[in-house]
Amino acid sequence: MNSLEPIKPESDTAMPNVTDTKMKTMKALYYENFGGPEVLQIRDVPIPEPKDNEVLIKVEASHYSNGDAIARTGKTPWPLMQIPAKILMGIFKPKNRILGGEFSGTVEQVGQGVSKYKLGDRVFGFTDMQFGAHAEFVCLPETAPITHCPGEVSFEDAAAIGGSNAQTALHFVQTANIQPGDHVLINGASGGIGRVALQLAKHKGATVVGTCSAQNKELVLALGADEAIDYRTTDFTQQGKKYDVIIDCAGFLSWRKVEPVLTAKGKHLLAMFYISHLLKQRQTKGKGGKQQLCVLAPGSAEKLQMIGTLLASGGLKPVISKRFPMNKAIEAAALYDTNTQAGCIILLPQVWNEK
Structure with missing residues (x-):
């Protein structure tokens, strides 16, 4: 079978x-x-x-x-x-x-x-x-x-x-307030949260780059990413590109590493974080410039309803x-x-x- x-x-x-x-x-x-x-x-x-x-x-x-x-x-x-x-x-x-x-x-x-x-x-x-x-x-x-x-x-x-992955991804996209034309990077784009966040960001009209392993590059591109980066061979922070939003689903990227590749009002959102990330969030959040945001996504039936609607329409696969x-x-x-x-x-x- x-x-x-x-x-x-x-x-x-x-x-x-x-x-x-x-x-x-x-x-x-x-x-x-x-x-x-x-x-x-x-x-x-x-x-x-x-x-x-x-x-x-x-x-x-x-x-x-x-x-x-x-x-x-x-x-x-x-x-x-x-x-x-x-x-x-x-x-x-x-x-x-x-x-x-x-x-x-x-x-x-x-x-x-x-x-x-x-x-x-x-x-x-x-x-x-x-x-x-x-x-x-x-x-x-x-x-x-x-x-x-x-x-x-x-x-x-x-x-x-x-249900958990999808509403977490939706919470990320809503918190980042992704707009049409934004340049978004999903770190860990082939994972459970990353796959949904990638599709939601594309649904918002963003240009999306996803990091993943070489074996998952075709999958990430098939889900709509404009570019897939093999994280084992390429460091996206060394490519000279700037991003309006970086959603970190895969690890604990440091502010020191991502801050140079954020645009003037860019946001770095983390699913998992250290105390150092929380301290940097306190320093940057709401200051009008680059921000680091440690995101906790509470369970929400309302968010799941939105996910269900997107599934039914084909907006999420x-x-x-x-x-x-x-x-x-x-x-x-x-x-x-x-x-x-x-x-x-x-x-x-x-x-x-x-x-």
């Missing part, structure tokens, strides 16, 4: 619907200890029961992402978040035993106090620090960062765009590299760790295929 073709559930391989069978358990990607893919297992766990303000969602597709890898290992590459992350994820054992943040699915049950959603609604979004989406069902408050999924958008595409049925979820996690996939890895919790 071609890995880029969706797996079709068959009568003898599709998992039963909770409404039809009234089953009390579901399959989930579960772990009890921090570590590599070997700590993961497929386990039967209770189906969550929605409270008055919650919705139970049948997960049709979920996105195995960087957040899953961080949660599974219990380690974050962001120095400022190492202590908070341990508190949130667990000091010695994981607090949330089921992975999965970005997903799409169908509302299966609603609490008595829910007014925003009804049975059968198609939704997508992310679970934030609750995780739990790599399972047949996930239960969330109706106020969670989820929203309705347009009928024109497939469940796989809705999950692949990455997700990139899927491979799909896995539920019984191959551990293989999916191992593949993610190889860092060889140019696009998203999608899990299909409702599909059980032993082949």
Whole structure:
């Protein structure tokens, strides 16, 4: 089977619907200890029961992402978040035993106090620090960062765009106030946030340059970049070009390095940052010149609605590299760790295929 073709559930391989069978358990990607893919297992766990303000969602597709890898290992590459992350994820054992943040699915049950959603609604979004989406069902408050999924958008595409990644990219573009004709550089343009930020900047009418590895240059150009730079062989700060906006999705570029290549009122935005970046932000923000901005993007259903509209219109295109049925979820996690996939890895919790 071609890995880029969706797996079709068959009568003898599709998992039963909770409404039809009234089953009390579901399959989930579960772990009890921090570590590599070997700590993961497929386990039967209770189906969550929605409270008055919650919705139970049948997960049709979920996105195995960087957040899953961080949660599974219990380690974050962001120095400022190492202590908070341990508190949130667990000091010695994981607090949330089921992975999965970005997903799409169908509302299966609603609490008595829910007014925003009804049975059968198609939704997508992310679970934030609750995780739990790599399972047949996930239960969330109706106020969670989820929203309705347009009928024109497939469940796989809705999950692949990455509810967290997409709204973070949108927040970057809005914060930068990108205008038609602006020259924008996306550092890490082939990553989950970078792919969306690149497309959004082009949608705004900007000229976009993306940095990536040589193996991902064609992908970055296909997503609309005017130029793709191999960061291993070329330092964009030494090319003599100026940028109105630099969105740093890949690392911790220093102000000393990027300040010379910003235009007079250029902005440098970082997804991850050190204390030195925060201090430089305090010195530069709102002063009318070049700015360094450390951007935190809160979960927002409103931003996700905008993402859904762009998906439906073709203004955003997700990139899927491979799909896995539920019984191959551990293989999916191992593949993610190889860092060889140019696009998203999608899990299909409702599909059980032993082949």
